[in-house]
Amino acid sequence: MSAVTPYRIATIKGDGIGPEVTQAAMRVLTEACGAGVLDFVMLEGGAGSHVATGEVLPAETAEACRTHHAILHGAAGLPGVVYPDGTEVGNELHLKLRFALDLYANVRPIKLLKGVASPLRAYEGGGIDYVIVRENTEGLYASRGAGVVLRGEMASDSLVITRKGTERVARFAFELARQRKGALRDGKRRVTVCDKANILRSYAFFRRICDEVHGDYPDVEIDYAYADAITVHLLKRPEFYDVIVAENMFGDIISDLGAATVGGMGISPSGEIGDSHGLFQGAHGSAPDIAGQDLASPVAAILSGAMMLRWLADKHDDSTLATAAGRVEAAVDRTLEAGDFVPTDLGGRARCSEMTDAILRAMA
Template sequence: MSYRIATIAGDGIGPEVTEATVRVLDALLGPDVLMFEWLDGGAGHYQKTGEVLPAETLAACRDSHAILHGAAGLPGVTYDDGTEVGNDLHLKLRFGLDLYANVRPIRLLPGVESPLRHHQPGTIDYVIVRENTEGLYASRGAGVVLRDEMASDSLVITRKGTERVARFACELSRRRQGAPRDGKHRVTVCDKANILRSYAFFRRVCDQVSVDFDDIERDYAYVDAMTVHLVKRPDFYDVIVAENLFGDIISDLGAATVGGMGVSPSAELGDRHGLFQGAHGSAPDIAGQDAANPIATLLSGAMMLEWLASGHHDERLSLAAERFRLAIDKVLEAGLHRPREFGGQAGCRVFTEAVLDQLGRT
């Protein structure tokens, strides 16, 4: 079987890291397994045409098996209300394709130093599952600015939205190895249930879903406390589930503890569609200089293979995903081709070539 991959390079370093990922995926599986369809979209495309996500790109994404995205956004390219155009590309895809679970693995990779000095690879390995279509971000484009004196946005949490993301988090925990500290399968609900009824409702619905998962330990943390726990005891966590905004914030904090956004992959998943991209921005200040770190997008490509393998029962893809991750780990562990943000000299091209060379040895 072959798979159609809607591929949007986007802006800034997006084309560089996307092309690097496509090269490695082709090397893993050959050119006839994944069929990449390059599509328009992003802030640069908006500047040329007035569209950040052309209708034909959305249609191709809807008809594809998966979506691979580089990055989107350029400085100063905003709508009249001041919000950034680039963000709208994946937001439109998110809502249009009902990608309700944003999955952010937080894993300390070999050869990468954590700012948490007592932690080594293997001791930070958890996943943040962020509800992706509701929460405070549901108000984007619909908030109220009254006479330039008052502004408001609404926080939206529904039973359906919470149930499905809570179930997703519990099922994900079952598939994992448990928290590094004690091996327990654990889902932590991150909220502000002590202050706002909306978050108390979120917690209550998560509790109701967890009744069906008596093998998963329940845990809770208020979001302010969570910012402390992710620094003081990251090894305690297995899967964390949170509302949209809170999940967005703690995901970036988690990424900082394992080296930064350059090693932070992400997936936005629904029942039928999946979008995969590095969690970083488009970094236009280094675009075209071969200075980009491709690791986040490479790891997102491995996540794409895993997701496709699960949905289509294709063992070729799960084995390829495992080889992909192992090759990245080996290159980092060897320390000869360290990305510049980790004190090395390797740009996007050199690091990608090192991964390809490592794959040739396995």
């Protein structure tokens, strides 16, 4: 077993509720790991940084993200802070990091925690547990900043699918399936390819490459679902799914749908992962309408921090970090299941600070 101490975490609180949920995650992760294990290096970035300095991602922040062990991000974006073309400045923070650090796999766990009510009937008590792996650097979003608007009369963006990009995200998905226990319905390790291969050649190409990669994973079943059909299946039979791999835009859409079935964005973690770097943040936005009021749910940020610990544990062969991640996840489970403290986005009254304190007590 090897370990790096301290692990330097490039930490960007960002905008809106970002500072509150980041602080909550830092408190919980420090308690889980013990003093001196994590060094949170505070950095500037986001829409507020752009307003103050003209830089959404200052050079110092970009360099720290490149050289530190992992990245923890709160949220980014403020109303009205947009570029001349109307796109949001805040999004540019993690988009710049995504492409600079080649964070090609966006990982969104969709898990119904005990104590959380799902809008789907018959799935209480943990009946949903799958992961969506979204290709993060290509697809339709590769056109960002490069599309064409002609004379105010027409606009176009291009869908980009490459062999390299698809191969590596498909391999990531199959490797992840190997690490899991299989779908809740039947225990089978399964990768579902989400596409529109029946309509567009680009998606047929995406599916064909996933098929080729599957040849190296005979122990994992492969499955297919069109992007429109899977929105129905995720509502009617979510227990069938284990790992879903999708192109950038489709993955973005179904990830938010999946999050809604397990309680919403406020308790949904995410990670953007490449071969050498990992960025972790709650799946929610910056929610500036409740910023500074202690009303945000810290759960997504805290669970994203647990994802970060597991990623660091694998990367550095440090089992103590995996143990710490388990402590965090168990404490969140116990807190939500007890029902004494429920975040406001789940219909409760617990403030961000109160939820954080409750999770810390559950961990103790």
